Structures are given as structure tokens and as C-alpha cells.
Amino acid sequence: MLGCIVTGAAAFDLGPAILFVPADRPDRFAKAAERADAVILDLEDAVDAARKAIGRVAMVEHPLDPLLTIVRVNPAGGPDFAADVAAVATTAYRTVMLAKTESVAQLDDLARALPGVAIVALCETAAGVVRAESIVAHDSVVAVMWGAEDLVASLGGTSSRRADGRYRDVVGAARSHVLLAAGAAGVAAIDAVHLDLNDQASLAVEAEDASAVGFVATACIHPAQVPIIQAAYRPDPEAVRAARELLAAAADRIGAFRHAGRMVDEPLLRHARALLARAGEVSGS
Template identity: 60%
Template sequence: MSFALGPALLFCPADRPDRYAKAAARADGVILDLEDAVAPADRVAARGALIDSDLDPERVIVRINPLDSPEVEADLATLSQTDYRRIMLAKAESPRQIGRLDPRFEVIALCETARGVAASEKIARQPNVSALMWGAEDLVASLGGTSSRKKGGGYRDVARYARSRVLVAAGAAGIAAIDAVHLDIADERGQRREAKDAAASGFAATACIHPGQVEVVRAAYRPSAAQREWARGVLAAADTSAGAFRHRGRMVDEVVLRQARILLARAGR
């Protein structure tokens, strides 16, 4: 399975159908959330709203409750009454259980606990999994911690480790990786810095919790004019060169050419 959405994915509580269309129009994909964003008492109404909704299924992800939750059976039964087939599995931990899900569903596995991160390589190899995402706060809570970030705003080492491990697990399996949300909505500078790092590192998308974060993420993933000019130039130079060659003082081989193609593909997207 391949992940075909753009770089900015926006969460929307599933019990707020008044926001569905706006969220879908604003972002590259909307994540309708049946888990943490919805109070348990409101989940029945949220499922009804999902059934009644008419968004483009190609641009919708539905986050469902963990597989060991008493809520998940109702979540999946609800989805069977809709055209939505792309699910985000909260607190994904068991590759075997994920592999046994109804094959109609494309799974984005959210590795956000210690067990989930530790199993990310096996989860990524399940044939119904199209992408991995990681989450910082649930991870730290699963370890008995209280904060994923240092005073200055950067991630603690354990969060950075989980982020890297999930990214590498996804890459090794040939599927996409999605970067975690930036919870400080007012911290546009920090959001931009993390999204730029995500794009440069190989993430396919970043999840957002507020519409104001969408354009910040899109801009961060969009190659600059200088990057596009360099990519076109180095690929043009490759047409008249054999093997490794020098371009603007830098040695260029197939790996560098692949990076140039990635930049131009992102620019086109």
C-alpha cells in the first residue's frame, strides 16, 4: 500500500461534524478522531456523525481506539457503514493483531507507546500498513515520564530516539512516516523548525492540531527556489556526465541525484 496524501494532515474531533468540511478543505488530509479528542460519553454521537458525513474518502483518515479498547469494535462497525477505509490505529503495539484487521482497511499505525516503538519494525512490515506515525506524549507516559520536551522546547532524547526509530522502520519497509503533532500552537517558529527537519529527514507528512499550522507545514515541506534550481541543474549536468562527477564544487553520485529527484517530486506535489 502507498500513502498518497500531502504533507499537512489536520486532526478534527469526530464529535464536531460542523468542522469536518472546513478541516478537509484546509489541509491535505483530515484525521477524524474517535480517540483522545472525543470524551467517552460523546463517542456514540461522533460515530453517528461519521456515518452521516460525505467527505471525499481519499482525503480522510479516521483515528480509531486501540485494539485492546472496548471501543474499537464499535469504531470498526461504524466505518463499515461508511466509505472511509483509511484508519489510524491509536497505540499500535501488536503486529499480529494489526495484520488480522479487516483487509478492506488501510492502516496508519500510530506507534506512541514503548511497546509500539519497540515493535515498529514488525508493524511496518504488515501488508495492510501504509504508514507509521509516532507520538511523544503517550510514549513518555508509557515510560512513567511527565514531559517529552526540555525547558527550551526541544525533544528529550527518548522522544528523539522514538522519532528516529519509527522513521527508519518505515523507510526499511518502504512505507511512509508521519511526524508527530506540535502541541504548542503559538510556537510557529518551533513548528516550522521541526517540519523542515521532518521533510529533510524523510518524513512524508506532519500531523497538525490547528488549522493555523497547515500552511507552516506545507511551506516547510515545499523546496525553496534555490533547492529547485540546484536540483534541476545537477540533473541536467548528469545527462552529460558518466558516473560520479563534480557540480558546483560538490561531488555528485547516484545518491545525490536521487535526493535531487525527491526535491523536484515534492515541488511538483
């Protein structure tokens, strides 16, 4: 699949389009799994407080493929966390997204409550973003995601985007910070959802940018966003051809060399190898 990062303990290889589904809507589970590369069964923001218990029951009684499913639980220390984790423990699901992750202690709480869990840490508050380095270093963390709207809310703000749809500077900085922390720790990074369902062009641009800078997936909230994300992460055939040619040209070279009008050294070769890996090809060059 596209978007594979192997960590010291586990591989995160779910594909580029990961679709949130409210856990209290089991009628949507199978359809979501058919459309997306992977599914996030959401027990947190997508479920009304009065329906949390209904969501937990639905998650247990309507199982999906545990290898392609993430369960988002409510924040550690909150009123629903223990019940969420207890429900997950009765299922085959062992990849859990911890909402509003802000500390290593919270990750420890989840790891103790659910031995063997693979955690997707969701850094979506100011505290979570600034502590991203310590969060991604936790032994149970296999991936990290960031979120724009909760981040701005935690800052007391009112809008994550400018009038033209671009992220405001502090939001873009948070996105970069979480990605850099993930890269330094060798864990996968998942890009945030795009809330404007009518603006498919901007979603395509953001997903293409996410793929280009090293995110392994983009989360989404509607099935119509899935093919747009998948296409954005799929390497262009011409780019794949050019990467093959570059690595072939490098096979008998030592050090930097000129190719197709530009100087090439090891970082550009790594770019080419990464692109071929996303295309499902493996190069030993």
C-alpha cells in the same frame, strides 16, 4: 500532491498537512477538509469517553471525501474498538489509523474486521516503537505515525520536551526509529503533532526537518498550523533550480564528478530526484 510513497499494495498520497478533527464535532469537518490536505477524524483522544458514540454517529452522518480522510479508531482490544470499526464499516472510509499500535496481532484484528483496510499504524508507546519494524511490515500498513506524549506517558515520564522546546533524547530516538523502520519497509512516515499552538517558529523548523529527512507529512491539531507545514514541505525555488542543474550536469557523466564546488555521486543525485518529486516534477536522470 506532495509526499507520495507507493507501497506494494497502495499509494499514500494525501499531502503534507494532515489535520486532526474530533469526530464528535461535525461542525468542523467541512472547514477542516477545506483548509488541510487531508483530515483525521479522531474517535480516540480528542473525544471524551462519554461522547464516543456521538462521535461515531457524526462520522457516519457527515461524510467527507474518503480518499482524503483517515479515521483514527481506539486501540485494538479496548472497549471502543469493535464499535469504532463497526461504524467505519458502514461508511466509504477505508484508511484507518490504529491508535497505540503495539503488535502485528492488533493489525490482524483490524484487517479481519475491516477487509481491504489501509492501516496507518500509530506507534506511540514504548512497545509500539520498539516493534515498529514488524508493524510496518504488515500487508495492510500503508503508513506509520509516531507520537511523543503517549510515548513519554508509557515510560512513566512527565515531559517530552526540554525547556527550550526541543525533544528530549529518548523522544528524538523514537522519532528516528519509526522513520527508519518506515523507510526500510517502503511505507510512508508521518511526523507527530506540535502541541504549542503559539510557537509557530518551532513548528516550521520541525516540519522543515521532517521534510528534509523523509517524512511525507506532519500531523497537526489546528487549522493555523496547516499553511506553516505546507510551506515547510514545499521545496525552495532555489533548491529546485539547483537540483535541476545538478541532474542536467549528471546526464553525460559516468561515476562521481565535481559540481558547484563539491563532489557528487549517486546518493546526492537521489536527493535531487527526491526534491524534484516533492516539487511535483519527475526526472528520469
